[in-house]
Amino acid sequence: xxxxxxxxxxxxxxxxTGTASLTFWGTSAFMLIEGSGFAxxxxxxxxxxxxxxxxxxxxxxxxxxxxxxxxxxxxxxLVPNLLVTRWAGQRDLxxxxxxxxxxxxxGIVPLVPRIFEFPALNIxxxxxxxxxxxxxxxxxxxxxxxxxxxxxxxxxxxxxxxHGDNLRRYGDVEDNALYWNFVVATxxxxxxxxxxxxxx
Amino acid sequence: xxxxxxxxxxxxxVEREDLEPRLRRTWQSGKGIWGALTxxxxxxxxxxxxxxxxxxxxxxxxxxxxxxxxxxxxxxRFLSADRxxxxxxxxxxxxxxxxxxxxxxxxxxxxVPLMVGTRNIAFPRLNAFSYWIFLAGGLVLWIxxxxxxxxxVGWFAYVPLSGPEYGAGxxxxxxxxMITFTELSALAVAVEIVVTxxxxxxxxxxxxxxxxxxxxxxxxxxxxIIAMPAIMFASxxxxxxxxxxxxxxxxxxxxxxxxxxxxxxxxxxxEVYIIxxxxxxxxxxxxxxxxxxxxxxxxxxxxxxxxxxxxxxxxWVHHMFVAGLPPSGSSFFTASSMAIAIPAGTQIFxxxxxxxxxxPIFKTPMLxxxxxxxxxxxxxxxxVMVASVPLxxxxxxxxxxxxxxxxxxVGGAVFPLxxxxxxxxxxxxGRMMSEKLGRIVFGMIFAGFHLTFFPMHILGxxxxxxxxxxxxxxxxxxxxxxxxxxxxxxxxxxxxxxxxDAIRSLRSxxxxxxxxxxxxxxxxxxxxxxxxxxxxxxxxxQSRDPLWQASSELPVATGLRVDRxxxxxxxxxxxxxxxRESSPADSIWPLVAALATTVMLIGSMFSAWAVVWGxxxxxxxxxxxxxxxxxxxxxx
Numbered sequence: 001x002x003x004x005x006x007x008x009x010x011x012x013x014x015x016x017t018g019t020a021s022l023t024f025w026g027t028s029a030f031m032l033i034e035g036s037g038f039a040x041x042x043x044x045x046x047x048x049x050x051x052x053x054x055x056x057x058x059x060x061x062x063x064x065x066x067x068x069x070x071x072x073x074x075x076x077x078l079v080p081n082l083l084v085t086r087w088a089g090q091r092d093l094x095x096x097x098x099x100x101x102x103x104x105x106x107g108i109v110p111l112v113p114r115i116f117e118f119p120a121l122n123i124x125x126x127x128x129x130x131x132x133x134x135x136x137x138x139x140x141x142x143x144x145x146x147x148x149x150x151x152x153x154x155x156x157x158x159x160x161x162x163h164g165d166n167l168r169r170y171g172d173v174e175d176n177a178l179y180w181n182f183v184v185a186t187x188x189x190x191x192x193x194x195x196x197x198x199x200x
Numbered sequence: 201x202x203x204x205x206x207x208x209x210x211x212x213x214v215e216r217e218d219l220e221p222r223l224r225r226t227w228q229s230g231k232g233i234w235g236a237l238t239x240x241x242x243x244x245x246x247x248x249x250x251x252x253x254x255x256x257x258x259x260x261x262x263x264x265x266x267x268x269x270x271x272x273x274x275x276x277r278f279l280s281a282d283r284x285x286x287x288x289x290x291x292x293x294x295x296x297x298x299x300x301x302x303x304x305x306x307x308x309x310x311x312v313p314l315m316v317g318t319r320n321i322a323f324p325r326l327n328a329f330s331y332w333i334f335l336a337g338g339l340v341l342w343i344x345x346x347x348x349x350x351x352x353v354g355w356f357a358y359v360p361l362s363g364p365e366y367g368a369g370x371x372x373x374x375x376x377x378m379i380t381f382t383e384l385s386a387l388a389v390a391v392e393i394v395v396t397x398x399x400x401x402x403x404x405x406x407x408x409x410x411x412x413x414x415x416x417x418x419x420x421x422x423x424x425i426i427a428m429p430a431i432m433f434a435s436x437x438x439x440x441x442x443x444x445x446x447x448x449x450x451x452x453x454x455x456x457x458x459x460x461x462x463x464x465x466x467x468x469x470x471e472v473y474i475i476x477x478x479x480x481x482x483x484x485x486x487x488x489x490x491x492x493x494x495x496x497x498x499x500x501x502x503x504x505x506x507x508x509x510x511x512x513x514x515x516w517v518h519h520m521f522v523a524g525l526p527p528s529g530s531s532f533f534t535a536s537s538m539a540i541a542i543p544a545g546t547q548i549f550x551x552x553x554x555x556x557x558x559x560p561i562f563k564t565p566m567l568x569x570x571x572x573x574x575x576x577x578x579x580x581x582x583x584v585m586v587a588s589v590p591l592x593x594x595x596x597x598x599x600x601x602x603x604x605x606x607x608x609x610v611g612g613a614v615f616p617l618x619x620x621x622x623x624x625x626x627x628x629x630g631r632m633m634s635e636k637l638g639r640i641v642f643g644m645i646f647a648g649f650h651l652t653f654f655p656m657h658i659l660g661x662x663x664x665x666x667x668x669x670x671x672x673x674x675x676x677x678x679x680x681x682x683x684x685x686x687x688x689x690x691x692x693x694x695x696x697x698x699x700x701d702a703i704r705s706l707r708s709x710x711x712x713x714x715x716x717x718x719x720x721x722x723x724x725x726x727x728x729x730x731x732x733x734x735x736x737x738x739x740x741x742q743s744r745d746p747l748w749q750a751s752s753e754l755p756v757a758t759g760l761r762v763d764r765x766x767x768x769x770x771x772x773x774x775x776x777x778x779x780r781e782s783s784p785a786d787s788i789w790p791l792v793a794a795l796a797t798t799v800m801l802i803g804s805m806f807s808a809w810a811v812v813w814g815x816x817x818x819x820x821x822x823x824x825x826x827x828x829x830x831x832x833x834x835x836x
Contacts, residue, residue, distance in 0.1 A: 001714065001725055001747075003756045007403055007740050009768060009777055010210055010759030015836035016769040016779035022322050022395055029391040029425060036429040040463070044433070044448075047459055057454045125446050129454035132446035136437065154823050163828040167836035 057130035061198035066116035077106035107149035227732035240324035249306030272685035284669035285352035292355030308417035314723035317402025322395035330388035332794030337381025351375035376435035390424035404741035416481025427470035465516035479616035491558025497550035504543035537587035564638030568619025575611025600660025631709030648691030720745035764832030782833035789825035
């Protein structure tokens with residue numbers, strides 16, 4: 001078939017940024033998948049609760065301290081996370097590097113209260129179904145913290161390498177920050193379920 | 201801002217006759233085994249997916265024949281009860297998870313980028329990864345079959361049968377982990393298709409110009425994204441119950457066996473539409489050129505696709521009518537199950553109107569479209585019947601249900617799929633399949649199908665239950681069963697002839713040319729088979745049927761680089777060009793990551809710690825996968 005040239009694209013940028021970028025949409029789609037997973041975990045929790053004669057089932061409610069400390073830490077991490085997003089948008093390499101180091105720390109520090117959260121649940125996964133869903137919810141969320149932490153650490157190394165000063169990397173930093181917001185946002189309903197519903 | 205400084209070469213800077221060789225050098229996969237293992241070309245990966253899925257179809261078909269031999273006579277001793285349990289479980293699991301879903305997604309992987317006028321699928325390395333994971337999942341199941349250790353708990357693996365108390369050994373774990381493999385691969389492909397459709401459409405292909413097949417793959421992908429986490433949660437929690445002693449499905453410790461059924465069917469019902477909606481898209485694509493008019497009711501069809509997708513999440517409980525649910529719940533799910541007949545009916549009437557107002561040409565693909573209309577409507581009718589609680593209570597777990605879902609799945613999805621292979625084979629291979637053999641294939645498959653499955657309705661009404669390995673001669677089922685078994689061989693012979701036709705045509709079929717059926721969508725604007733870069737110049741879309749409107753000259757865009765893999769990123773609604781984006785180069789890391797994931801998933805059937813140590817190689821492989829390599833593709 002013969003061609004007729006009707007459009008010149010040579011003026012377009014060599015990389016799509018922000019909400020135009022493919023990775024933004026890919027990250028969003030993965031958040032939808034994982035968000036469905038978290039929603040299901042909560043649905044299972046409520047389903048088991050609806051069937052149980054008492055809740056929590058044969059256990060005292062989880063201790064509040066470690067989970068609440070973790071929640072405060074995660075909420076506090078949103079401030080540097082939003083700053084990193086802004087700095088990446090401004091392509092400010094120096095600030096992005098500092099921000100990523102801070103975010104790496106904010107990825108590691110919550111793991112300390114998280115380690116204490118599991119015994120604070122006051123029940124083991126193999127005691128009963130209530131214990132099982134609690135451990136799965138906490139385990140699922142811990143996996144997400146670890147995944148994003150690994151991603152942040154690799155990205156931090158990358159930004160300190162010769163590959164750092166590149167629009168693509170700034171986009172990666174923005175997507176990574178978006179994903180961390182998701183990790184924090186999904187924790188809040190889980191925190192409510194694990195710690196507060198048993199106290200209602 | 202550039203991370204490296206290579207000489208940029210635009211397509212307008214090279215002569216037209218040099219353009220395609222230059223593009224080929226940039227886009228072509230490597231040679232030999234290394235090239236085969238590292239390729240990220242969506243067409244090559246989709247071909248592998250399709251061939252692998254059809255191999256699984258053939259293997260699953262052999263299992264079906266083996267079952268039919270066993271059931272042909274009362275009290276037959278061809279198979280033991282245990283073998284029979286393994287075989288019907290493997291048949292169902294294989295057909296759903298290793299054939300139907302992957303083959304539909306694979307057709308999307310091949311066709312969606314071509315139909316939206318782009319050069320590769322979004323996230324092509326993820327695409328390569330998804331194929332290797334799918335292959336590994338298939339091997340896990342079939343190696344278990346060979347070792348006499350296949351799952352024996354039915355394709356929906358109900359607890360407590362599949363739980364730690366009754367499901368001894370590793371059979372149920374193999375089922376559950378096969379699910380994890382195939383769902384991981386399906387989810388990856390769904391993400392790729394969503395992003396390709398949203399962001400890589402050719403300039404001008406606004407939402408109302410997207411081909412119906414592409415719409416169907418988009419809706420399907422969203423169904424996968426929202427439904428499949430449920431089965432992954434279910435299969436993972438089943439493994440946890442079996443391996444580390446959780447109690448999700450143990451009523452003695454606060455668990456609930458019906459929870460399994462809810463989770464399974466919250467996935468399982470959308471699953472039917474994950475298989476069926478791409479088939480609707482295929483029929484929409486095929487019916488148009490063979491009716492010599494655009495498909496009737498484009499908007500109605502697209503809305504019906506979306507409506508079906510939404511409603512499919514509100515039906516799952518109709519699989520559980522006999523499980524003892526509150527009557528109000530049953531009434532609600534009866535109503536919603538009947539409601540889905542409305543969008544399904546809309547689709548059928550749009551197809552009938554297309555045929556009615558067109559000038560039909562009855563080539564092989566069109567024959568399968570007709571076969572689809574007849575068979576799927578029959579399956580839909582029995583679907584409305586079993587949506588009603590009293591009738592469902594009567595026929596639940598009988599051969600009536602076996603007949604119903606084979607009518608819906610084979611009639612609704614496999615007929616369009618086989619038609620689609622006849623239709624797109626010339627595009628994929630450059631050669632036509634035989635029209636003469638095609639008609640025989642259609643006749644054998646259509647007749648063989650109805651002769652096999654229609655009597656099953658009657659067997660079901662006569663009380664024959666599903667999943668029995670034999671039956672006593674006193675029951676009035678033996679004559680009909682023998683008839684069904686003989687007919688099954690006719691059906692299988694039809695598929696055998698289809699495979700022979702495909703293999704023969706690959707070598708000696710008539711050369712097809714770019715557009716042998718005179719079709720309107722963009723995949724027919726390029727050579728058959730398409731070159732590695734799909735389009736030398738990206739088409740510019742000005743109507744819903746671009747090739748029919750541009751009868752002599754195709755509007756195209758220039759200004760892309762030829763020295764790196766470059767494609768156009770466009771806006772979600774209007775498809776206005778936003779950037780020239782690079783497409784990733786070939787890489788071995790998706791394969792390495794898939795191998796590492798396979799080791800972790802298989803290890804986790806035996807020890808929960810495998811998840812911990814298995815994560816380390818996966819993390820290393822993923823880091824190598826994403827680490828920049830100073831190629832032109834990394835420039836921005």
